[in-house]
Amino acid sequence: MTRLFGLLQCLCFALFLSAPLVLPRLGLPGGRLAVENRPRAALPAASGLWRDPAAYSLALAAHVRDAAPYRDHLIRADNRLRLALFGESPVPGVILGRDGWLFYNLESALADYLNVAPLSEAHLAAMVRIQTERRDWLAARGIAYLIVFAPNKERVYPEFLPPGLTPRQPVSRLGQLIPRLEAAGLAVLDLRQPLTAAKAVHRTYMQTDTHWNGFGALVGASAVVEAVRRWRPRLPALDVAGYSADEADRPGGDLAEMLLLPDIWRERDVVPHKAGAALARVAAPGAYPDPADHPDRARVAMETDRADWPRAVFFHDSFARGMQPFVAERFSRSVYLWTHAFVPEIIEAERPDVVVLEVVERYVFALTLENPPPVAGRSVP
Template identity: 30%
Template sequence: MRRSPFYARLYGGALVGLVLVFPFASLIAMAFKHAEISRVENRALAQMPGWPRTRAEWDSFPQRFDAFFNDNFGLRTLLLRLNSNFSTVMLGRSPSDKVVFGHNDWLFYAGDNSIELYRNQRPLSSLQLDNTRTALQRRVGAMQAANRPYLFVVAPDKHTIYPEMMPTYMSRRDPPSQLDQVVAIAGAAGLPVLDLRAALRAGKADGQVYFKDDSHWSDWGAYLGYRRIMAALPLPGLPVLDLDARQFAVPADHAGDLAGMAGLSRREPTRVAQVPADRCAFTATAFQHVGDDIAVRRTFCPQAKFKIVFVGDSFTDGLVKYLSRSFGEVVYVARSGFKPSRQIVPLIEREAPDMVIEELAERHLDSLADTVAPDGR
């Protein structure tokens, strides 16, 4: 009987050993693992389900335990990292279906139907447009009844401002985009919708307005959005920060959300503004949850006047350092998605602000229509 060469037996033994050892190592690592946020995937990992007490909990227990095990088995992070490195270096593509590699190492968000939106493949239907108009009219009507100005601001998606950095193979249909449609119906109905696209596109000549590794605007881009918002407000005598691109010279780096989703450990060099020392060292409170998917924090600037409520999403983070220096008090309301009027208006009434500003990312514009219930509430 012919014996296998030594190196072949060694390789086979090592492979068998690895197959046997890996499950035990995974279980040991899992036993000492705590629930956490997955920075690679930008989401909370599934929690260990509690002991079922009802029939419904028994029915869903297998699925909930499976989700927990898949999220928390030992060495998961190592495997995700190896997959990321192999996909990025060897295959030249993102290991995440939520990230697209563009030109010159630019990353773009692909979740929430963003690619279809970029390609203008998801126009709003006539019914959606009618419901969008109704949703905004309800907000405006409630604010007018309380004699409060209202402004709705759309934060453009990164691919809208940097389409030249998107992959060449992604063809696009002719406009209108969803944002074009919403701006058009708002203009026809006299609704206060602010479109920031022109200001951000013009600002590209003086600096990068969105991060390469992140889905959000840079410090320079956020400032341009702030200036455009301030110019649209009807409140008199507002102190407005007056900066130019040369003042965005403080070196910094940024860990982008898209780089994290793609499993990349790189940090993007950037530059932030040096705000004049005499412009209100505002104070801020921590976020407090006040309802389902709604949290509130406040900033105070004693040198300024007026109280506003600013309802927004993650794009708001870049605006805080500017807006907080222009108002006596800003109540920042962080919410997930566009909430129906019945969830937001009572909060605003309790705060009694001088004005309400609401911001929404472009990719979530279709959520406006979803807040209009079939029964008309």
């Protein structure tokens, strides 16, 4: 009987491991749902068993966890049950707000909003030094430099956070940093005020995503163009009023995906529409390596037929991706590089009139990325 019980255990374990391969062939939905924003852990090569048994065991365990039959279905069911019965987020990285709003709770986003993790004097001094080096290196080549801060969602829509989540201190990290940058003569664009003011017209952030929606991206792009017009006053403004906006139903955003519920927790996106044809079109990228080196973060180049308008290079994070089709309408050529690291070789290849560094509020430490040797400590060629 003991031997039979052991054989049954081995059989059940073998069936469990083989289920991800067998169930799809039987037409049963036991595999992974296409809502989680990360690749499934791969089955490790058998050769790793004798080459590095410890690493092989860890990789096999990760694969088994990801490939377990009905894994995602069970997680979804548990998430829906906890949301329905207890009204709580089942995922630590997602905060359940009011009226269907979701907020991000990773990368110190909540601590940033609560103002409980201020920047140290050493960090502030380093940020000013590094950004001043870039400004001076660019200025020696006749290139303007603009730093753009996109606010975290809870900074613009605090009224939808759970009760009791309010800032513990009056000054945020941006409140510390921006005056120091401006005192050093750096051009800074703080998008907190324009995005908050635009709420009176349309919603500017997605309810189920960490990012702004299409209208918020348009507002940000308009503010960037207005900042560039300080150097190029003949450049036409990007008027938000020149766009209409419609609501469009779509699957939920990245926060709903973290709950594995984007098909249930859907988004009413706000999509701007321009009257008339778009001026900007996708162009060929430069003949240099893409610093992002990631298929989902590929560089983008756009051009218009207005050779008299300035050229621009943007170093950015995910927030600038939504701005691109709007802000590109006011440059002869604009290149968008998904990295906060400064790459002087690209500047020399593109020869822009303005360089923009876009940083979302929770990534403020991106300003501490040291400059490469051609830039660091130099203000002239």
